[in-house]
Amino acid sequence: MLRLGLRTKFFLYSNTLIVVTMGLVTILGVVHERNSRYDFVVGRGRSIAEAVAIPITDALLYEELGLVTETGLIDNYVAGLLERNRDLLRYVVVTNAAGVVTHSNRWELLGQPFKRALDRTAVGRPSEAEMRVSSWGERILEIRVPLNISTRFWGSLAMGFTLEAVDREVTAIAKKMAILAVLLMLGNSILTALYVETLIRPILALHASMRRAGTGNLGVRALIRRRDEVGELANAFNGMMAELEAAREREKLQQSQLAHTEKMAALGTLAAGVAHEVNNPLAGILTCIETMRANLDDKALCDRYLELVEGGIKRIEHTVQNLLDFSRPREVRPEPTAINHSLQHVVELADYQLRKNKVEVEFQLDPREPVVLADHFQMEQLFLNLVLNAVQAMPGGGHLLLRTREVGGRVIVEVRDTGVGIPEAIRDRIFDPFFSTRGVGEGTGLGLAVSYGIVTAHGGQIQVDSRVGVGSTFRVILPARREGNAPEGGKG
Amino acid sequence: MVVLAATVLPVRGEEPSALGVVSFYNPHLMYLKYQPLVDYLTEQTGRPWVLRIARSYEDAVGDVCSGRATVAYLGPVTYLRAHELCGAAPLVQLRTRGEATYHSVVLVRQDSPVASLAELKGKRFGFGAPLSTSSHLMPRKMLLDAGLVLGRDVECRYFWHHERAAKAVLMGEVDACGVRDLTGEKFLQRGLRLLAQSPPIPNFPLVVGPAVAPAVREELVRALVELPAQDPALRTRVAGWDEELAGGFAVVTPAAFASIGDLAAQVFGPLWVKVPEQQLQCGPGGP
Numbered sequence: 001m002l003r004l005g006l007r008t009k010f011f012l013y014s015n016t017l018i019v020v021t022m023g024l025v026t027i028l029g030v031v032h033e034r035n036s037r038y039d040f041v042v043g044r045g046r047s048i049a050e051a052v053a054i055p056i057t058d059a060l061l062y063e064e065l066g067l068v069t070e071t072g073l074i075d076n077y078v079a080g081l082l083e084r085n086r087d088l089l090r091y092v093v094v095t096n097a098a099g100v101v102t103h104s105n106r107w108e109l110l111g112q113p114f115k116r117a118l119d120r121t122a123v124g125r126p127s128e129a130e131m132r133v134s135s136w137g138e139r140i141l142e143i144r145v146p147l148n149i150s151t152r153f154w155g156s157l158a159m160g161f162t163l164e165a166v167d168r169e170v171t172a173i174a175k176k177m178a179i180l181a182v183l184l185m186l187g188n189s190i191l192t193a194l195y196v197e198t199l200i201r202p203i204l205a206l207h208a209s210m211r212r213a214g215t216g217n218l219g220v221r222a223l224i225r226r227r228d229e230v231g232e233l234a235n236a237f238n239g240m241m242a243e244l245e246a247a248r249e250r251e252k253l254q255q256s257q258l259a260h261t262e263k264m265a266a267l268g269t270l271a272a273g274v275a276h277e278v279n280n281p282l283a284g285i286l287t288c289i290e291t292m293r294a295n296l297d298d299k300a301l302c303d304r305y306l307e308l309v310e311g312g313i314k315r316i317e318h319t320v321q322n323l324l325d326f327s328r329p330r331e332v333r334p335e336p337t338a339i340n341h342s343l344q345h346v347v348e349l350a351d352y353q354l355r356k357n358k359v360e361v362e363f364q365l366d367p368r369e370p371v372v373l374a375d376h377f378q379m380e381q382l383f384l385n386l387v388l389n390a391v392q393a394m395p396g397g398g399h400l401l402l403r404t405r406e407v408g409g410r411v412i413v414e415v416r417d418t419g420v421g422i423p424e425a426i427r428d429r430i431f432d433p434f435f436s437t438r439g440v441g442e443g444t445g446l447g448l449a450v451s452y453g454i455v456t457a458h459g460g461q462i463q464v465d466s467r468v469g470v471g472s473t474f475r476v477i478l479p480a481r482r483e484g485n486a487p488e489g490g491k492g
Numbered sequence: 493m494v495v496l497a498a499t500v501l502p503v504r505g506e507e508p509s510a511l512g513v514v515s516f517y518n519p520h521l522m523y524l525k526y527q528p529l530v531d532y533l534t535e536q537t538g539r540p541w542v543l544r545i546a547r548s549y550e551d552a553v554g555d556v557c558s559g560r561a562t563v564a565y566l567g568p569v570t571y572l573r574a575h576e577l578c579g580a581a582p583l584v585q586l587r588t589r590g591e592a593t594y595h596s597v598v599l600v601r602q603d604s605p606v607a608s609l610a611e612l613k614g615k616r617f618g619f620g621a622p623l624s625t626s627s628h629l630m631p632r633k634m635l636l637d638a639g640l641v642l643g644r645d646v647e648c649r650y651f652w653h654h655e656r657a658a659k660a661v662l663m664g665e666v667d668a669c670g671v672r673d674l675t676g677e678k679f680l681q682r683g684l685r686l687l688a689q690s691p692p693i694p695n696f697p698l699v700v701g702p703a704v705a706p707a708v709r710e711e712l713v714r715a716l717v718e719l720p721a722q723d724p725a726l727r728t729r730v731a732g733w734d735e736e737l738a739g740g741f742a743v744v745t746p747a748a749f750a751s752i753g754d755l756a757a758q759v760f761g762p763l764w765v766k767v768p769e770q771q772l773q774c775g776p777g778g779p
Contacts, residue, residue, distance in 0.1 A: 072518035072656055102663065107682030111664040 007200050014192045015185075022181040029177055034170040038163070041141055042129050044088075045161045049143040050127055052081060053157050056094060057147045060154045074103045081159075090140060091160040093117075097153055118156035122146040131163065139163040202230045206237060218245040255453045256332075259381065262446045266384055270323065276352050277319040281312030288312070322349060325377075332375045334458075336481050339372060339379070339411055340365040343402050346383040353388065358397030370406040371481040374458050382454045385447045386415040386474050393419025393472060406480055413476040421468035430464065508540035509533070509708075512561025514552040514570055516620070516627075516672075517653050519545050525734040526565070532729070536715035548652075549573075549623035550769040556580050556701045563712060564699045567625040568752040571699050575746065576765040582697035583709060584716050585744035588674070588736055592748070593692035596630035597676035599684040600668045601661055609638035609688050616647040618657040618669035622772035625752060627654050630690040631670020632774075633759050648774035658684060674736055694748045698741065716741040 059073040078092045082105050094103040099117035101109040118128070128144040141161045147154040202224040209222040218241055224234035288305040295301050347354065347361055354361055372379070390400050398418040405412045422430060429435050431452040455462040459479055466472035511530050513522060522545050533541040544561050546552035549570045556564035557578035566574060574580035588594055600606045606615065612635065620627025628650075632642060640646050649666055651657040654675040660666045662683055671679075673689075680686060698716070700709055720726040720740055730740045756764050760772055 072521070072653060072659075075655070075659070076518060076520040107662055107679075110659065110662040110683070 006203070007196055010196045010200065011189075011193060014196070015189050018185055018188045018192070022185050026174075026177045026181045030170065030174045033173050034166075037166045037170060038131075038141075041088075041161060041163065041166055042143075045141055045143040045159060046127050046129065048081070048085065048089075049145045049157060049159045052077060052092075052159070053145040053147055056157055057149060057154060060147060061149070064154075078103055078105055085161075087165060088161050089159060090134070090138065090162050091158075093158040093160075094147070094155060095158070096155040099155075102155070114158065116142065116144060116158060118144050118146045120146075120153045122156065123148045123151055123153055134160065139167060199230075202226060202234065206230070206234050209237065213241055213244075218248055255450070255457070258446050258453070259378070259450045262385065262450045263381060265446070266381070266388060267323070270349060270353070274319060274323055274352075278316050281315045285309045285312040332378060334373050334375055336371045337374045337376045337379050339370050339404050339413060339478075342376070342379045343383055343404065343413070346380055346387055347402070349380075349384060350387050350391065353391050354400070357391050357394060359391055359394055360397075360399050362399065362401045364401060364403040366404045366406055368406055370404055370411040372411050372458070372478045373481045374478065378454045378458075382451050382476065383413070383415070385451045386476075389447055389474075390415055390417035390419060390472070393417050393421075395420075398471070409480050411478045411480045413478070414473055415476075416471060416473040418471040421470055422464065422466040422472055423468055427464065427466060431462070506540060508542045509537075509562040510542050510544035510555070510560060512544045512546060512552055512555040512564035512566075514549045514564075514566055514621075514623075515545055515547065515653065516567070516624070517655055517675075521655070525736060528733050529737060533712075533715060536719060537711055548769060549621045553577060553580075553623075556699055559701050559703045562700065562704055562708065564701075565696060566699050567623070567696060568694055568749050569625040569629050569756055570623050571697050572749060572753050572756065573623065573765055574699055574701075579702045580699045581702075582744045582746055582749065583700050583712055584698050584741035585748065586695040586697075586737065587739035587742050588695055590739050592695055592742070594626065594695050595673040595692060596626035596634070596670055596690035597673055597686055598631055598634060598668055598670050598688040599658060599661060599676055599679060600687050601664075602683050602685045604667065604685065606668065606687060609634055610640070612638070612668055612687075613640055613645045615667035616649060616665070617642070618660045618666035619648060619650050620654050620657050620671065621652050622650060622769045624654075625693055626672035626690070627657060627670055628772075629752070629756055629759055630693060633755060634670070634688055634690055636759065642774040650773055658682075694752060697744055697749070713743060717743055 056074055056077060059077070063073075074094055078094070081092055082089050091106050092104060093101055093106065093109060093114055095114045095117040096102050097120070099113050099119065101112050101114050104110060116130075122128070122144075123146050125146075128142075130142045130144070132140050132142055134140045139162070141163055142158055143161070144156055144158045146156050202222075205224060206222045209220045212220045220241060221238050222234040224231060226234070285308075288309045292302045292305045343363070343365070347363075353359075387400070387402075394400070394417055400418075401414070401416040403414040403416070405414075426435075426437070431448050435449070452462055455476055455478070461477045463475045463477070464472060465475070511526065511533065513526055515522060517525070523543065526543055530541045530543045541562075544555060546555055549567070550573075552561075552564055552566060552570055553574045555561040556566070556574050557580060563583065564574070564580075571580070571582060585592060598609065606612055617631075617635065619631065622628055635642060635646060642648050647666075649660070651660050651669075654671040655678075657666075657669040658671050658675055658679040661669045662679070668687060676684075676686065698712070700712070717740075720730050727740070731738050760767065764772065
């Protein structure tokens with residue numbers, strides 16, 4: 001859309017400018033050319049007519065005086081003029097003082113009154129020039145000159161010059177100029193298009209890079225080598241992307257460190273439970289050992305108690321193994337992870353805290369066993385954080401609902417407690433690092449921040465609904481694992 | 493251009509021979525029509541020739557009789573006057589359009605109601621010159637034959653040139669005119685209409701005065717008749733002249749004009765040949 005828009009806009013703007021300019025220049029040029037040619041014809045017509053008026057007047061004068069007989073002198077002038085100006089002159093009309101035609105190449109006018117004949121009032125005035133359309137449809141410049149000497153008036157001379165040749169020339173010039181203008185416009189359009197292309201292409205390339213960067217691909221670089229502002233823009237963009245990438249790396253590192261820190265803190269929380277888990281079997285084992293020592297002869301009893309000792313030790317081993325598994329720093333590795341199972345394992349880890357705090361756990365797990373593409377251990381850390389958070393929110397005990405659903409390609413995990421709730425004033429800040437409502441030493445303030453980091457790193461979202469005194473629901477939304485689809489955004 | 497000038501200009505020290513002409517048309521037109529013939533004579537005779545335009549038909553007669561014109565291009569009536577005055581003789585005759593004769597025509601305006609010569613009664617009629625054959629004698633004869641008495645039934649006016657007479661009809665100065673056929677044809681496209689045509693008239697002769705040497709006469713006949721007959725290039729050249737002359741010339745004898753003499757005597761009276769041209773005009777007191 002933008003790609004076409006920017007290019008088209010630029011192209012249309014520049015071409016409209018060119019077309020309007022060229023059109024105006026052409027029209028003005030043609031008008032100027034036509035006017036100057038008309039002026040030339042008018043000038044030439046006037047000079048011919050005014051020059052011819054002199055011998056015609058003389059001929060009229062001499063005939064009047066009887067110095068010459070009316071032998072066709074003026075007819076000769078008329079014929080000679082027409083012969084010598086064949087291309088230009090269409091008619092010559094000589095009228096007497098009464099305005100009646102006495103000589104003309106247009107014989108039908110002879111003896112007829114001539115409408116446009118000048119009368120005595122024309123004496124002393126400049127010759128008249130009039131553009132008119134003849135009876136046969138030709139554009140004519142008519143020049144009219146009085147035939148007079150001083151104020152003595154004999155009649156008038158009218159000469160009709162065709163404007164056809166001039167109009168033809170002007171039309172030809174107009175055509176040439178129009179063709180030239182069109183060619184120039186075409187040339188300009190092509191050059192403009194090429195220039196627009198070279199100018200716009202890097203901008204569009206930069207735009208495409210930005211769009212790719214907008215999807216989270218911070219490795220994108222604009223491959224533009226220019227020395228102008230676009231080049232500087234591309235360099236700035238590349239610099240910015242490099243910074244962002246570095247920041248992302250730093251953030252990932254910090255995230256990982258934070259996660260580990262939080263994990264250790266969680267371990268601390270779990271430690272009492274672990275101690276309890278270890279202590280109980282140990283007490284049983286000691287009792288068994290004491291009983292066996294007192295009844296060493298009773299092989300059957302010893303065998304039975306050794307089995308009990310073995311079971312106790314295996315139970316301790318299992319507990320310790322769980323703890324070790326959880327605490328070990330690991331490389332983040334996305335793999336298909338069964339969410340229901342992760343939740344069940346987390347509840348097992350936090351079993352002591354749950355029981356100690358009289359928290360009743362309820363599972364509502366999607367029987368379709370939703371799977372996400374995620375790091376198995378990060379998922380457990382995420383849910384452990386949320387479960388421990390819930391436990392802490394219910395100091396007097398309560399109900400913890402763990403619910404999974406797969407809806408429209410997304411897996412939704414809800415951790416709902418019946419705890420104290422989160423006041424609205426601080427709800428926006430609970431995912432900030434080091435924000436904690438507990439006293440100093442009671443928490444790292446990193447639990448929810450780390451959870452947030454894990455969820456977003458897996459292309460998911462985390463939401464919270466809470467009512468003070470009623471409870472809170474943390475909702476984790478993750479892309480469902482499907483055949484061939486990786487979590488959107490990846491791990492960056 | 494230089495070559496042409498050299499052939500036209502008289503050779504220094506030699507008096508040019510003159511081709512006399514009656515002013516059938518206005519002088520400008522006369523030069524346009526006849527100067528090519530003058531140039532031709534200069535080339536073919538090796539002597540300079542000039543055109544001598546007479547102010548009147550009568551002056552043309554004077555020119556040929558006095559020797560001011562070696563040869564003169566006259567109408568039949570004018571020739572007869574010259575023959576009568578000094579024994580001038582016709583040498584060759586025009587063959588306009590290949591014919592030995594031409595015609596006189598009577599023209600009216602296209603919008604004129606006149607349908608016959610007789611209807612010209614009470615109208616004004618334009619002639620050329622009194623001694624003109626086709627622009628006076630013949631039309632006058634035609635009017636007489638139509639029962640019209642000039643000066644009484646028809647008002648006469650003389651315009652001295654064929655074209656001027658025709659133009660006078662267009663101008664409304666007269667109602668009809670009589671001119672030679674070639675002039676008449678031109679004016680048929682300019683708003684005039686043919687009313688009547690005369691019987692054939694013997695074509696124009698080139699006339700020599702009595703003092704012209706036989707050698708010169710032979711030279712002229714050779715140049716005008718024999719050479720073009722032998723030389724296609726010269727024929728082509730002659731054919732390029734004005735239509736009146738383009739048919740070339742043929743040898744002629746005085747007998748060809750006898751009928752015109754009779755006609756003139758009939759129209760102007762038996763002594764017409766000696767009557768001054770001015771007196772041949774009709775009108776109050778005219779013949």
